Amino acid sequence: MLAATKRITVGAVAATTLIAGFAGCSGSGGPQGPGAPGAKKEGAAAINGAVRLIGDGSTAFTGVQSNLLRPKRLKPGQQPPQFVVFSWDGAGEDSQKLFSHFREVGKKYGATMTYFLSGLYLLPEGKATLYDPPQHAPGSSDIGFNDLAGIKDTVRELRGAWLDGNEVGTHFNGHFCGNDGGVGTWSVEEWKSEISQAKSFVRNWKTNSGLTALEPLPFDYDKELIGARTPCLEGRENFLRAASDLGFRYDTSGISSQVWPTKERGLWNFSLQMVPVPGRAFETLAMDYNFMVNQSGTSTQGDPAKHDYWGNQMRDGLIQAFDRAHGGNRAPLIIGNHFESWNGGAYMRAVEQTIATVCVLRDVKCVSFRQLADWLDAQDPKVLAKLRRLGVGEAPGGGWGGYLTVLSAVPAGDPAVERPGEGAGRD
Template sequence: MRGRVLAVCALAVALIAGLAGCSGSEEVPKGAPGAKKAPGAAPQNAVRLIGDGSTAFTGAQPHQPTWQRLKPGQQPPQFVVFSWDGAGEDSQRLFSHFRKVGKKYDATMTYFLSGVYLLPEEKRKLYEPPQHAAGRSDIGFNDTEGIRATVRELRGAWLEGNEVGTHFNGHFCGKEGGVGNWSVEDWKSEIRQAKSFVKNWKTNSGLTTEQPLPFDYDKELVGARTPCLEGRANFVQAASQLGFRYDTSGVNDQIWPKKDHGLWDLSMQLVPVPGRAFQTLAMDYNFLVNQSGTTQGDPSKHAYWGNQMRDGLLQAFNRSYHGNRAPLIIGNHFESWNGGTYMRAIEQTIATVCVQKDVKCVSFRQLADWLDAQDPAVLAKLRTLKVGEAPRGGWAAFLAPQPSAPSSSARPAAKRN
């Protein structure tokens, strides 16, 4: 994966024992803010291998919240979504690290897997990218031990309640053959192949004795982020036709989301850049571009740049938390750019916001579940609040039940002359 030496972790446990939650870190505290129900693993008779055994049906995903519709006058929770593009485990071991961070602070996240991270280099020709020759990928492929490590982290992440989405495959950006020029049918092909690499990683890698991923990816995959945030218009059409529930590939302000082509538009948002007179997207890469412009910037500025990102995210959080309560959407990469300063910024942000009252650090799928559970009229009213705007008169008055219009039978009869 990108030429790195990939981490190796031997895993020698039985199938059912592994599905019971071999995660390598402590359980989520029951009293933590936004604590979720934590049912045990599916009983043994519920485990059903799918296809070549790369995936398996194991029952309902553990650690999922049960959402309720807001009561009249009730203040909405403050949702925060942390997500990772191209999620894979390599020698930096950032995937496994942030799984531990998530458990420590009760933060459920979304991991957008790049399908080629489950495809070995020697099988690269199995990938037929739209508008490119077979076997082409701008982010490379993986090796056997990298696949083993990545699958281990995906398995544990899902059992802990996190979401596995997709960042597709070859990560083609720019004009020539880039995703911005892909048709609806091109996107459908890319989605089918992303699913195929997940559903057939055992056959493709030769790791036939490893445990399966404990989910049916055809049902699990309900959302995505496109490479470089390009090609969204046609992707949304394809995703809608294929039953996706959300997209996070656009650019939004910090306001309440709405649907586009039947999908929740949960795009990343513009957030402050402290000390600068502009905003940028809530993502490590975008802060980097506005700071060093390179992944290897001046080491003497690393701490400042990380603090700037952290403080910008916290400013964005606070204006929403004390304002319109719109969900805050944050994206990242498992990278050590500028000495890992952005990883530090994200970890400090998680530690600060996810422990606060009424804050729910959730996956995109969980946020979509909450939105679907709400009264559409209430969501429409929430969308009238601007960035950082708290409702006048407070939440109790703003979301108070509206008097129903009198029916025609209740109107007074017109007087006759």
């Protein structure tokens, strides 16, 4: 299986307090350890009855994905839905079975999510040198590689996740952070190499693993892959340049408050958001790792007597963040996580309890980043511009009916307007 540990790295983050600003990034080894009612049975042949294999048969075209939100343009004066995105860095399945568990959670509560796959989770250790990471020797990795059982299990969950209506993005490959060849030092061309290799490991997992009898992944990864989160939230500037050139539609590697998203270089900026830490005087990123750092430091197994309290603190912080958006500006809530049992699984319980609380509400849409991007692209730019003028937790004066009925012209410099030379028109 994957290496049991990996370097914990704190990335550079601009925040009002030091403790609130740790980078939202996994600090331990690879993945640890079925989204909508009525989803079809697993297997590529379950979609539309037709499968067209791609390349060596690791992936396949199987038709239009099911169980997706149909984006509709808001009517004049209509209140926007409350979107919540749950996303997972380095998604993979191992003995803790957290990937399969949260697929079941998604089905139970009507939630679809985004799973950011690390490409090396589909590459066996015996083929490690096929990975040529920027600024590192071939076969290097800060998260190790997988074994055949882990690859088989991860492919099974990726297949089922997509059939459930979830999205498969990328967390890239070797997860290098820091100043010693970390992603924050990579050039645009080095990012393009990393992205190309991430795609290759998905497109060729059968050849690389020898597991040729297994069913393919039921999607064309060149078309499926439209967004990412960088390791430790580092290297975002050059990644955006590379991603814009390659036609990506969004990035979720930044940090923001709970406001409506804008575009950068033609990509939707779905940054992780600052949310309350109940009982503390600061906010932190809406991610399990960041709550952990503020509770037990870099120790992934702190005082067992505090595990329940810490999990409740994260759950309550996420729900407070949800409540202020839901009753205020209705900005999408962006939440990031890892399949890790840090502090006795406190954060996994917190996330599951949050899903169970918010995703069942009538006007709430728990969706993937792809579906959120589709909805935003369907809206009137003037409507999005007005939504962006609302601050954190700020409800429109006079209610939504008046606020989104009378639309003024988009003022000069409004963030809804693409800046010249920054990918205008590329969605």
